[in-house]
Amino acid sequence: MIRTLRAFNLRGKNILIRVDFNVxxxxxxxxxxFRIKAAMPTINTCLEGGAAVVLMSHLGRPEGKEDKKLSLIPIGEELAGLMEMPIKFSDNCVSADALDTSLSLKAGEIHLLENLRFNPGEKANDTEFASQLARHGQIYINDAFGTAHRSHASNVGVISPFKxxxxxxxxxxxLNF
Structure with a gap:
């Protein structure tokens, strides 16, 4: 049985959410x-439930290397405007600084990680990359229907460490349409 947000006590937790911000x-x-707005009900449920949120997404096809034209910085700015709140941003999704930012989040805060596809481990479903992503949260939520069919680290490999x-x-x- 697939569990939704209703199944979890979110209070005091970091929720790692795979979103589809490929806009x-x-x-x-x-x-x-549109895709950013579509993720907002899930984000808001987590925040209202007393959680902090760590968001991860891809943008375009950077083929495993950094491409400033495909940075998620503009997406973070758009989300900040829509949410009417600041969004923390890390320019590397698995750096020590990114993890420190996630681990220091307070309830009600949002952290957006840089484009997953800047790392070749994303498309390769690399176990080490997936494990590094998993460290950002205590609960994993997939809200990226458009990428759910892909065997990438943020969809598949990341899940195994999570209870x-x-x-x-x-x-x-x-799924229920």
């Missing part, structure tokens, strides 16, 4: 924020 950009400006894993509201809606 169109014009330079450094988001031109369609608690499930799906968000967008994924639930798509």
């Amino acid at each position: 169109p950009l014009d330079g450094e400006r988001v031109t369609n924020n 608690h894993a499930g799906i968000g509201w967008l994924m639930d809606k798509e």
Whole structure:
């Protein structure tokens, strides 16, 4: 049975959420924020439940190397505007600094990790990369229906370390459509 957010006590936890923020950009400006807005019910449920949120996504096809044109910085700025709150951002999803930021989050805070596909371990479903991602949270939620069919580290490998894993509201809606 697939568990949704309802199944978990979120209070005081870091919730690691795989979202699909693969949105169109014009330079450094988001031109369609539909996918960002679609993730907000899951994010809000976590925040209202007393959790901190760590978000991870990909953008485009950088083929395992950094490409500033595919940075999630503009997505973080768009999300901050939509949520009307600051969003912490880390420019490397598995660096020591990124992990420190996640581990120091307080309830109600959001941390966005840089583009997963900047690391070749994402598409390769590398176990070490997946393990490094998993360190960001105590509960894993997949809310990225558009990428759920991919055998990538953020969808597949990341799950095994978690005692608690499930799906968000967008994924639930798509599965029960």
